[in-house]
Amino acid sequence: MAHGGKMLELCFGVADMARTTFTVSPMDQVLGGLAGAGHSCVSGSIRRDRWWRRVRPLVPLEAAPLLDLINASPAGIPDFLCTEGGPGLRSLGDELDAMLATPDVRIRADLDFYGDQPGLPPIVRQLREEGARALRPVAEAARAVFRSCLAPDWSDIQRRLGADIARRSRTAADTGTGTMLADLQPRAHWHGDDVLRLPTAWDAHWELGGRGAELRPNLFLHTLTGQSDKGRAAVLMYPGCSGPQPAAAPDTDGLALLLGPSRARAVRAVGQGPCTTAALATRLSLSPATASAHATALRAAGIIATQREGRQVRHELTPLGHDLLLHNPARP
Incomplete structure:
Protein backbone atom coordinates (compact mmCIF):
# COMPACT_ATOMS: atom_id res chain seq x y z
CA MET A 1 0.00 0.00 0.00
CA GLY A 240 -15.10 7.09 7.38
CA CYS A 241 -17.49 9.37 9.27
CA SER A 242 -16.37 12.21 7.01
CA GLY A 243 -19.77 13.86 6.72
CA PRO A 244 -20.62 17.01 8.66
CA GLN A 245 -20.86 16.42 12.37
CA PRO A 246 -22.74 19.22 14.16
CA ALA A 247 -21.15 20.32 17.39
CA ALA A 248 -23.12 19.91 20.59
CA ALA A 249 -22.52 21.27 24.03
CA PRO A 250 -20.46 18.80 26.09
CA ASP A 251 -23.22 18.36 28.66
CA THR A 252 -26.10 18.13 26.17
CA ASP A 253 -27.59 14.91 24.79
CA GLY A 254 -29.24 16.04 21.57
CA LEU A 255 -30.95 12.69 21.09
CA ALA A 256 -32.60 12.92 24.52
CA LEU A 257 -33.72 16.48 23.75
CA LEU A 258 -35.29 15.26 20.51
CA LEU A 259 -36.90 12.01 21.62
CA GLY A 260 -36.94 12.16 25.39
CA PRO A 261 -34.48 10.30 27.65
CA SER A 262 -36.34 6.97 27.60
CA ARG A 263 -36.67 6.76 23.82
CA ALA A 264 -33.07 7.94 23.38
CA ARG A 265 -31.92 5.08 25.60
CA ALA A 266 -34.00 2.68 23.52
CA VAL A 267 -32.39 3.89 20.27
CA ARG A 268 -28.93 3.42 21.76
CA ALA A 269 -29.88 -0.02 23.02
CA VAL A 270 -30.95 -1.12 19.53
CA GLY A 271 -27.74 0.49 18.24
CA GLN A 272 -25.76 -2.10 20.20
CA GLY A 273 -26.95 -4.65 17.63
CA PRO A 274 -30.15 -6.21 16.28
CA CYS A 275 -32.29 -7.59 19.09
CA THR A 276 -35.64 -9.11 19.96
CA THR A 277 -38.15 -7.26 22.13
CA ALA A 278 -37.14 -9.42 25.09
CA ALA A 279 -33.47 -8.61 24.55
CA LEU A 280 -34.31 -4.91 24.25
CA ALA A 281 -36.18 -5.10 27.55
CA THR A 282 -33.13 -6.71 29.17
CA ARG A 283 -30.77 -4.05 27.80
CA LEU A 284 -33.02 -1.32 29.16
CA SER A 285 -33.97 -3.10 32.41
CA LEU A 286 -37.63 -2.59 31.53
CA SER A 287 -40.66 -4.81 31.19
CA PRO A 288 -41.26 -6.39 27.75
CA ALA A 289 -44.48 -4.36 27.41
CA THR A 290 -42.64 -1.06 27.94
CA ALA A 291 -39.83 -2.09 25.58
CA SER A 292 -42.43 -3.03 22.97
CA ALA A 293 -44.07 0.40 23.32
CA HIS A 294 -40.72 2.11 22.74
CA ALA A 295 -40.07 -0.09 19.70
CA THR A 296 -43.49 0.73 18.26
CA ALA A 297 -42.87 4.48 18.58
CA LEU A 298 -39.36 4.28 17.10
CA ARG A 299 -40.59 2.14 14.22
CA ALA A 300 -43.37 4.64 13.47
CA ALA A 301 -40.75 7.40 13.35
CA GLY A 302 -38.60 5.43 10.91
CA ILE A 303 -35.73 5.10 13.39
CA ILE A 304 -35.83 1.31 13.66
CA ALA A 305 -37.11 -1.48 11.42
CA THR A 306 -38.73 -4.67 12.69
CA GLN A 307 -38.77 -8.07 11.01
CA ARG A 308 -40.55 -11.20 12.14
CA GLU A 309 -38.41 -14.29 12.74
CA GLY A 310 -40.60 -17.23 13.68
CA ARG A 311 -42.50 -16.35 16.84
CA GLN A 312 -40.26 -13.40 17.61
CA VAL A 313 -39.47 -10.07 16.01
CA ARG A 314 -36.06 -8.52 15.52
CA HIS A 315 -35.40 -4.78 15.74
CA GLU A 316 -32.50 -2.98 14.05
CA LEU A 317 -31.60 0.59 13.22
CA THR A 318 -32.61 2.13 9.91
CA PRO A 319 -30.22 4.51 8.08
CA LEU A 320 -32.01 7.36 9.89
CA GLY A 321 -31.35 5.65 13.21
CA HIS A 322 -27.68 5.24 12.36
CA ASP A 323 -27.45 8.92 11.42
CA LEU A 324 -29.08 10.02 14.67
CA LEU A 325 -26.54 8.05 16.70
CA LEU A 326 -23.64 9.21 14.54
CA HIS A 327 -24.44 12.86 15.21
CA ASN A 328 -25.45 12.34 18.85
CA PRO A 329 -22.84 10.09 20.48
CA ALA A 330 -23.53 8.88 23.99
CA ARG A 331 -22.23 11.15 26.73
CA PRO A 332 -19.80 9.64 29.27
Whole structure:
Protein backbone atom coordinates (compact mmCIF):
# COMPACT_ATOMS: atom_id res chain seq x y z
CA MET A 1 0.00 0.00 0.00
CA ALA A 2 2.20 2.79 -1.28
CA HIS A 3 2.06 6.55 -0.85
CA GLY A 4 3.92 9.21 -2.76
CA GLY A 5 2.28 10.87 -5.87
CA LYS A 6 -0.68 13.03 -6.83
CA MET A 7 -3.54 11.24 -8.57
CA LEU A 8 -5.10 7.79 -8.55
CA GLU A 9 -7.07 6.87 -11.67
CA LEU A 10 -9.55 4.00 -11.48
CA CYS A 11 -10.88 2.61 -14.75
CA PHE A 12 -14.42 1.30 -14.14
CA GLY A 13 -16.44 -0.91 -16.45
CA VAL A 14 -20.08 -1.86 -16.04
CA ALA A 15 -19.11 -5.06 -14.20
CA ASP A 16 -16.88 -3.07 -11.83
CA MET A 17 -19.78 -0.83 -10.84
CA ALA A 18 -21.90 -3.90 -10.09
CA ARG A 19 -19.12 -5.51 -8.04
CA THR A 20 -18.26 -2.51 -5.88
CA THR A 21 -18.96 -3.37 -2.24
CA PHE A 22 -18.43 -2.02 1.28
CA THR A 23 -16.47 -3.81 4.00
CA VAL A 24 -15.75 -2.95 7.64
CA SER A 25 -12.28 -4.26 8.50
CA PRO A 26 -11.08 -4.40 12.13
CA MET A 27 -7.49 -4.82 10.91
CA ASP A 28 -7.77 -1.62 8.88
CA GLN A 29 -8.65 0.27 12.07
CA VAL A 30 -5.59 -1.21 13.82
CA LEU A 31 -3.35 -0.15 10.92
CA GLY A 32 -4.83 3.34 10.69
CA GLY A 33 -4.58 3.84 14.44
CA LEU A 34 -0.93 2.78 14.63
CA ALA A 35 0.27 4.63 11.53
CA GLY A 36 2.36 7.64 12.50
CA ALA A 37 2.29 11.15 11.08
CA GLY A 38 4.92 10.15 8.52
CA HIS A 39 2.14 8.46 6.58
CA SER A 40 0.26 11.01 4.50
CA CYS A 41 -3.04 9.12 4.79
CA VAL A 42 -3.27 9.85 8.54
CA SER A 43 -1.25 13.06 8.76
CA GLY A 44 -3.64 15.78 9.84
CA SER A 45 -6.30 13.37 11.13
CA ILE A 46 -7.65 15.04 14.27
CA ARG A 47 -9.66 11.95 15.16
CA ARG A 48 -6.58 9.72 14.98
CA ASP A 49 -4.42 12.16 16.97
CA ARG A 50 -6.99 12.43 19.74
CA TRP A 51 -7.41 8.65 19.88
CA TRP A 52 -3.66 8.06 19.98
CA ARG A 53 -3.14 10.49 22.86
CA ARG A 54 -5.86 8.69 24.81
CA VAL A 55 -4.74 5.10 24.18
CA ARG A 56 -0.96 5.47 23.99
CA PRO A 57 -0.48 4.51 27.66
CA LEU A 58 -2.55 1.38 26.96
CA VAL A 59 -0.51 0.12 24.00
CA PRO A 60 0.95 -3.26 25.06
CA LEU A 61 4.59 -4.22 24.65
CA GLU A 62 3.51 -6.97 22.24
CA ALA A 63 2.57 -4.24 19.75
CA ALA A 64 6.21 -3.47 18.93
CA PRO A 65 6.63 -5.69 15.81
CA LEU A 66 3.52 -4.27 14.14
CA LEU A 67 4.27 -0.68 15.17
CA ASP A 68 7.78 -1.02 13.77
CA LEU A 69 6.59 -2.60 10.52
CA ILE A 70 3.91 0.02 9.88
CA ASN A 71 6.19 2.97 10.59
CA ALA A 72 9.41 1.66 9.03
CA SER A 73 8.94 3.88 5.97
CA PRO A 74 6.68 6.80 5.00
CA ALA A 75 6.44 5.18 1.56
CA GLY A 76 3.70 2.84 2.80
CA ILE A 77 3.07 -0.50 4.48
CA PRO A 78 3.28 -4.07 3.11
CA ASP A 79 0.17 -5.07 1.20
CA PHE A 80 -0.10 -8.42 3.01
CA LEU A 81 -1.28 -6.54 6.11
CA CYS A 82 -4.49 -5.65 4.24
CA THR A 83 -6.17 -8.97 3.57
CA GLU A 84 -8.83 -9.78 1.01
CA GLY A 85 -12.35 -10.26 2.28
CA GLY A 86 -16.01 -10.27 1.37
CA PRO A 87 -18.57 -7.49 1.85
CA GLY A 88 -19.98 -6.66 5.26
CA LEU A 89 -18.39 -6.87 8.69
CA ARG A 90 -15.31 -9.05 9.05
CA SER A 91 -13.70 -10.47 12.18
CA LEU A 92 -10.14 -9.70 13.18
CA GLY A 93 -9.48 -13.40 13.65
CA ASP A 94 -10.45 -14.20 10.06
CA GLU A 95 -8.28 -11.36 8.77
CA LEU A 96 -5.25 -12.50 10.74
CA ASP A 97 -5.73 -16.10 9.61
CA ALA A 98 -5.71 -14.87 6.01
CA MET A 99 -2.57 -12.83 6.66
CA LEU A 100 -0.78 -15.80 8.25
CA ALA A 101 -1.54 -17.83 5.12
CA THR A 102 0.34 -15.38 2.89
CA PRO A 103 2.90 -17.25 0.72
CA ASP A 104 6.54 -16.50 1.51
CA VAL A 105 7.19 -15.30 -2.04
CA ARG A 106 4.48 -12.66 -1.73
CA ILE A 107 5.71 -11.54 1.69
CA ARG A 108 9.16 -10.89 0.27
CA ALA A 109 7.75 -9.15 -2.79
CA ASP A 110 5.59 -6.88 -0.61
CA LEU A 111 8.70 -5.87 1.35
CA ASP A 112 10.64 -4.80 -1.76
CA PHE A 113 9.60 -1.15 -1.47
CA TYR A 114 11.66 -0.84 1.74
CA GLY A 115 14.82 -1.44 -0.28
CA ASP A 116 18.06 -1.48 1.68
CA GLN A 117 17.53 1.79 3.52
CA PRO A 118 19.45 2.01 6.79
CA GLY A 119 17.69 1.77 10.12
CA LEU A 120 15.02 -0.73 9.12
CA PRO A 121 13.54 -2.49 12.17
CA PRO A 122 14.43 -6.15 12.85
CA ILE A 123 10.94 -7.36 11.88
CA VAL A 124 11.59 -6.44 8.23
CA ARG A 125 14.75 -8.57 8.14
CA GLN A 126 12.98 -11.42 9.94
CA LEU A 127 10.12 -11.41 7.45
CA ARG A 128 12.55 -11.43 4.54
CA GLU A 129 14.44 -14.36 5.99
CA GLU A 130 11.65 -16.43 7.55
CA GLY A 131 8.56 -15.50 5.54
CA ALA A 132 5.22 -16.45 7.09
CA ARG A 133 6.83 -17.84 10.26
CA ALA A 134 7.81 -14.30 11.22
CA LEU A 135 4.21 -13.11 10.81
CA ARG A 136 3.18 -14.77 14.10
CA PRO A 137 4.39 -11.90 16.33
CA VAL A 138 2.82 -9.41 13.91
CA ALA A 139 -0.55 -11.15 14.23
CA GLU A 140 -0.26 -11.31 18.02
CA ALA A 141 0.61 -7.61 18.05
CA ALA A 142 -2.56 -6.80 16.11
CA ARG A 143 -4.66 -8.87 18.52
CA ALA A 144 -3.09 -7.18 21.54
CA VAL A 145 -3.63 -3.68 20.16
CA PHE A 146 -7.23 -4.40 19.23
CA ARG A 147 -7.95 -5.93 22.64
CA SER A 148 -6.38 -3.07 24.62
CA CYS A 149 -7.10 -0.02 22.48
CA LEU A 150 -10.06 -0.69 20.18
CA ALA A 151 -12.25 -3.40 21.70
CA PRO A 152 -13.69 -1.16 24.48
CA ASP A 153 -15.06 1.21 21.82
CA TRP A 154 -15.66 -1.33 19.05
CA SER A 155 -19.47 -1.24 19.14
CA ASP A 156 -19.38 2.54 18.75
CA ILE A 157 -16.78 2.31 15.96
CA GLN A 158 -18.91 -0.27 14.14
CA ARG A 159 -21.94 1.98 14.47
CA ARG A 160 -20.11 5.01 13.11
CA LEU A 161 -18.66 3.14 10.15
CA GLY A 162 -22.00 1.45 9.53
CA ALA A 163 -23.69 4.85 9.43
CA ASP A 164 -21.11 6.06 6.92
CA ILE A 165 -21.79 3.04 4.70
CA ALA A 166 -25.56 3.55 5.04
CA ARG A 167 -25.25 7.19 3.97
CA ARG A 168 -23.14 6.34 0.93
CA SER A 169 -25.42 3.45 0.00
CA ARG A 170 -28.37 5.86 0.01
CA THR A 171 -26.43 8.19 -2.27
CA ALA A 172 -25.75 5.30 -4.65
CA ALA A 173 -29.44 4.33 -4.62
CA ASP A 174 -30.71 7.89 -5.07
CA THR A 175 -28.22 9.38 -7.55
CA GLY A 176 -26.11 6.48 -8.81
CA THR A 177 -22.94 4.60 -7.90
CA GLY A 178 -20.85 7.07 -9.88
CA THR A 179 -21.96 9.98 -7.70
CA MET A 180 -21.26 7.98 -4.56
CA LEU A 181 -17.75 7.07 -5.75
CA ALA A 182 -16.94 10.68 -6.60
CA ASP A 183 -17.85 11.61 -3.01
CA LEU A 184 -15.15 9.38 -1.49
CA GLN A 185 -12.51 12.13 -1.60
CA PRO A 186 -12.67 15.92 -1.96
CA ARG A 187 -11.99 17.05 -5.55
CA ALA A 188 -12.57 13.54 -6.91
CA HIS A 189 -14.16 13.62 -10.35
CA TRP A 190 -14.99 11.51 -13.37
CA HIS A 191 -12.89 11.86 -16.54
CA GLY A 192 -15.17 10.70 -19.30
CA ASP A 193 -17.60 7.91 -18.49
CA ASP A 194 -15.25 5.35 -16.99
CA VAL A 195 -12.21 6.89 -15.27
CA LEU A 196 -12.54 8.12 -11.68
CA ARG A 197 -9.76 10.49 -10.66
CA LEU A 198 -9.01 10.66 -6.94
CA PRO A 199 -6.48 13.13 -5.50
CA THR A 200 -4.19 11.01 -3.34
CA ALA A 201 -0.60 10.97 -2.16
CA TRP A 202 0.61 8.80 -5.03
CA ASP A 203 0.25 8.40 -8.80
CA ALA A 204 -1.33 5.24 -10.21
CA HIS A 205 -3.69 3.98 -12.90
CA TRP A 206 -5.68 0.89 -11.96
CA GLU A 207 -7.62 -1.14 -14.52
CA LEU A 208 -10.24 -2.85 -12.38
CA GLY A 209 -10.81 -5.53 -14.99
CA GLY A 210 -14.36 -6.44 -13.99
CA ARG A 211 -13.36 -7.32 -10.42
CA GLY A 212 -14.80 -4.15 -8.91
CA ALA A 213 -13.63 -2.29 -5.83
CA GLU A 214 -13.85 -2.98 -2.11
CA LEU A 215 -14.62 0.24 -0.22
CA ARG A 216 -13.41 0.16 3.38
CA PRO A 217 -14.18 3.11 5.70
CA ASN A 218 -11.52 3.89 8.26
CA LEU A 219 -12.04 5.90 11.43
CA PHE A 220 -8.50 7.28 11.46
CA LEU A 221 -7.64 8.20 7.87
CA HIS A 222 -7.36 11.80 6.71
CA THR A 223 -7.05 10.95 3.01
CA LEU A 224 -7.78 7.92 0.87
CA THR A 225 -5.29 5.09 0.39
CA GLY A 226 -5.50 1.61 -1.08
CA GLN A 227 -3.97 -1.25 -2.99
CA SER A 228 -4.52 -3.18 -6.19
CA ASP A 229 -3.47 -6.79 -6.75
CA LYS A 230 -4.04 -8.80 -9.90
CA GLY A 231 -6.84 -11.30 -9.51
CA ARG A 232 -8.77 -9.49 -6.76
CA ALA A 233 -10.89 -6.39 -6.34
CA ALA A 234 -9.06 -3.13 -5.77
CA VAL A 235 -9.16 -1.98 -2.14
CA LEU A 236 -9.90 1.64 -1.31
CA MET A 237 -9.63 2.69 2.32
CA TYR A 238 -11.25 6.07 2.81
CA PRO A 239 -11.93 8.39 5.75
CA GLY A 240 -15.10 7.09 7.38
CA CYS A 241 -17.49 9.37 9.27
CA SER A 242 -16.37 12.21 7.01
CA GLY A 243 -19.77 13.86 6.72
CA PRO A 244 -20.62 17.01 8.66
CA GLN A 245 -20.86 16.42 12.37
CA PRO A 246 -22.74 19.22 14.16
CA ALA A 247 -21.15 20.32 17.39
CA ALA A 248 -23.12 19.91 20.59
CA ALA A 249 -22.52 21.27 24.03
CA PRO A 250 -20.46 18.80 26.09
CA ASP A 251 -23.22 18.36 28.66
CA THR A 252 -26.10 18.13 26.17
CA ASP A 253 -27.59 14.91 24.79
CA GLY A 254 -29.24 16.04 21.57
CA LEU A 255 -30.95 12.69 21.09
CA ALA A 256 -32.60 12.92 24.52
CA LEU A 257 -33.72 16.48 23.75
CA LEU A 258 -35.29 15.26 20.51
CA LEU A 259 -36.90 12.01 21.62
CA GLY A 260 -36.94 12.16 25.39
CA PRO A 261 -34.48 10.30 27.65
CA SER A 262 -36.34 6.97 27.60
CA ARG A 263 -36.67 6.76 23.82
CA ALA A 264 -33.07 7.94 23.38
CA ARG A 265 -31.92 5.08 25.60
CA ALA A 266 -34.00 2.68 23.52
CA VAL A 267 -32.39 3.89 20.27
CA ARG A 268 -28.93 3.42 21.76
CA ALA A 269 -29.88 -0.02 23.02
CA VAL A 270 -30.95 -1.12 19.53
CA GLY A 271 -27.74 0.49 18.24
CA GLN A 272 -25.76 -2.10 20.20
CA GLY A 273 -26.95 -4.65 17.63
CA PRO A 274 -30.15 -6.21 16.28
CA CYS A 275 -32.29 -7.59 19.09
CA THR A 276 -35.64 -9.11 19.96
CA THR A 277 -38.15 -7.26 22.13
CA ALA A 278 -37.14 -9.42 25.09
CA ALA A 279 -33.47 -8.61 24.55
CA LEU A 280 -34.31 -4.91 24.25
CA ALA A 281 -36.18 -5.10 27.55
CA THR A 282 -33.13 -6.71 29.17
CA ARG A 283 -30.77 -4.05 27.80
CA LEU A 284 -33.02 -1.32 29.16
CA SER A 285 -33.97 -3.10 32.41
CA LEU A 286 -37.63 -2.59 31.53
CA SER A 287 -40.66 -4.81 31.19
CA PRO A 288 -41.26 -6.39 27.75
CA ALA A 289 -44.48 -4.36 27.41
CA THR A 290 -42.64 -1.06 27.94
CA ALA A 291 -39.83 -2.09 25.58
CA SER A 292 -42.43 -3.03 22.97
CA ALA A 293 -44.07 0.40 23.32
CA HIS A 294 -40.72 2.11 22.74
CA ALA A 295 -40.07 -0.09 19.70
CA THR A 296 -43.49 0.73 18.26
CA ALA A 297 -42.87 4.48 18.58
CA LEU A 298 -39.36 4.28 17.10
CA ARG A 299 -40.59 2.14 14.22
CA ALA A 300 -43.37 4.64 13.47
CA ALA A 301 -40.75 7.40 13.35
CA GLY A 302 -38.60 5.43 10.91
CA ILE A 303 -35.73 5.10 13.39
CA ILE A 304 -35.83 1.31 13.66
CA ALA A 305 -37.11 -1.48 11.42
CA THR A 306 -38.73 -4.67 12.69
CA GLN A 307 -38.77 -8.07 11.01
CA ARG A 308 -40.55 -11.20 12.14
CA GLU A 309 -38.41 -14.29 12.74
CA GLY A 310 -40.60 -17.23 13.68
CA ARG A 311 -42.50 -16.35 16.84
CA GLN A 312 -40.26 -13.40 17.61
CA VAL A 313 -39.47 -10.07 16.01
CA ARG A 314 -36.06 -8.52 15.52
CA HIS A 315 -35.40 -4.78 15.74
CA GLU A 316 -32.50 -2.98 14.05
CA LEU A 317 -31.60 0.59 13.22
CA THR A 318 -32.61 2.13 9.91
CA PRO A 319 -30.22 4.51 8.08
CA LEU A 320 -32.01 7.36 9.89
CA GLY A 321 -31.35 5.65 13.21
CA HIS A 322 -27.68 5.24 12.36
CA ASP A 323 -27.45 8.92 11.42
CA LEU A 324 -29.08 10.02 14.67
CA LEU A 325 -26.54 8.05 16.70
CA LEU A 326 -23.64 9.21 14.54
CA HIS A 327 -24.44 12.86 15.21
CA ASN A 328 -25.45 12.34 18.85
CA PRO A 329 -22.84 10.09 20.48
CA ALA A 330 -23.53 8.88 23.99
CA ARG A 331 -22.23 11.15 26.73
CA PRO A 332 -19.80 9.64 29.27
